[in-house]
Amino acid sequence: MKKDGKLATFVNPLIRENAILVNLLGMCPVLGITTSLNNALGMGVAVIMVLFFTNTFISLIRKWVPNEVRIPVFIVIIASFVTMVEYLMKAFTPDLASSLGLFIPMITVNCIILGRAEAFASKNGVVDSMLDGLGTGIGFLISCLILAFFRELLGTGGFTIRNPFNNELLFSFLPFAEYKMPIFVQSSGAFMMFGLILGVFYCIRMMMDEHKKEKAKKEAALKKEAENGAPVKEVK
Amino acid sequence: MNKFIKLPLFLGGVCLFFGTALAAVYNVCQPVIEHNEMVKRNEAYQVLYDGVQVDGIKEVTYDFASNGYTNITGLVEVPHGSASSYVYSLTTDNPQSGTVSFMLGIDKTSGKIDSYSMITNNNSGYASKYENNETTLSELKTYTGQNEFPAYAGATKTKNAMKKAVDQALAHYKTLGGNA
Structure with missing residues (x-):
């Protein structure tokens, strides 16, 4: 089915133009934090929030931004939204924030965010930019979840899901704990699994x-x- | 308008707007973050003692650095059970490429060392010998500042740095009216 217009703006970045699996952008956090589904979910939601708000805001002010300072303006906007997300995560999901550590402030330099701001939000309307931000963010989340699913399963022998707000154990399923391969929760395992x-x-x-x-x-x-x-x- | 004025003005305006937005978010989040950190700190004291009365933990404010206690970074009074202890946060000088941070508890009434927990060890040398909290505490329990400090073979510089930090805690305890 061919998708046109607004639906395509939202749907295409999910799989067909997935920033991670197709364009291989913003790999650093993907390889770094996908040791567990919890981390992947947290990072994915943070990136969705940042992408959605930066795209929306940049699209809103795109007609007034002088061309000469557009990149510094985009960086200020992105860094501000990332810092806000970081404050919110430290306040309301402290354990998740400490588990993601430096990868949260590093969203600022994630090329997906600046890429979408420069390539899409600065040239398109607000609704389209919002949809693009959402689609790209959800695409990022999907990639993170796929990678985290296999890394956690092979690296720990199952899954452990915690409530991000109070770190309470919600679900633990470790049927293959005896056969776990810890290399998959290490960085070398991340590259191997991502390649596969x-x-x-x-x-x-x-x-x-x-x-x-x-x-x-x-x-x-x-x-x-x-x-x-x-x-x-x-x-x- | 001249570009040299217009461009910085625009960028300044964007920075001002987002600075204000950040300040607003910071004001909302900071109390919650501080509360979270306090809970985390209190959890650390619960590792040191059984039956810690979290609500009773009091921070003792004192300008340690200006008064010569350069190794003391913090002090709290921790009530536990029917007793109470002063818990010092200590950081050693730099013994052999790297510092060691640890918590040391001194019983408020007897002045005896009653808890020890290493927090971070950035020392690449022999500080790992002080990493076992139970062994180190059992040796430190008899240390009063006058007798021999627990030592390990080959760890003389680390021992001296640890001793200096512990001695400062014991010396400061005396200024609080203690018996050590």
């Missing part, structure tokens, strides 16, 4: 592209057949 996921993701994309091409060929052949009024050889 990228490989699978690209395979799926290639298969889908092939399928689309085949479908297009069949449709073209049928069209030709209808135009000529004569049967055409079946396209394999």
Whole structure:
């Protein structure tokens, strides 16, 4: 199904133009914090908030921002929203904030945020920018969750979910704890797992592209057949 | 308007706006962050003693550095059970590339060392020998400032740095009207 307009602005960054799995942007926090689903969720929500608000604000003021100072203005806006998110996380999810540590302030220099501000929000309307921010952020969250799912499962032998607001244990499922491979919660394991996921993701994309091409060929052949009024050889 | 005026003015305006917004968020979050930190600190004291009365923990304000207590970074009075202790936060001088931070409790009435917990050890040398809180405490319990400080082979510089910090705590305790 072809998606156009606002729906495409929101849906495309989720998978098709996913910042992590397709464009390979903002890898540093993704590899650093995806040791557990909790961290991935926390980081993902923080990035969604920052992307949504920076995109919205930059889009709002885009007509007044002088071209010469647009990058410093974007950086000030991004850094301010990141600092606000950091304060809020330290206040209301202190354990999650201490677990994510330096990766929260480092959202400021995440190229996804500045990239979307420069490439999209500074050139498009408010609603489109909001949708793009949300879509890109959710795409980031999805990538983090996929990576964290496999890293935590292999690295700890299961999953442990805690309430981010009071650090209470909500759910613990460790059926393979005896067979855990701690390398997957270390940085080297992050690269290995990310490589594997990228490989699978690209395979799926290639298969889908092939399928689309085949479908297009069949449709073209049928069209030709209808135009000529004569049967055409079946396209394999 | 001249670009040299317009551009900095615009950037300044953006900074001012976001500075104000940040101040507002800071004012909302700071009390909560401070409360969280206090809870965390109190949890640390609960590691030192059983039955800590969290509400009764009092911070003792004193200008340690100006009065020569350069190794003392903080002091609190911690009531636990029916007793009460002064807990000093201490940081050693730099013995062999790196400092050691630890908490040391002194019983308020007897003046005896009754708790010890290493917080951070940035020392690349022998400070790891003081990392076992139980062993170190059992040795420190008999230390009064006059007798031999717990020492480990090869850790002379670290021992001297630890001793200096502990001696400062014991000396300061005396100024509070203690018996040590």
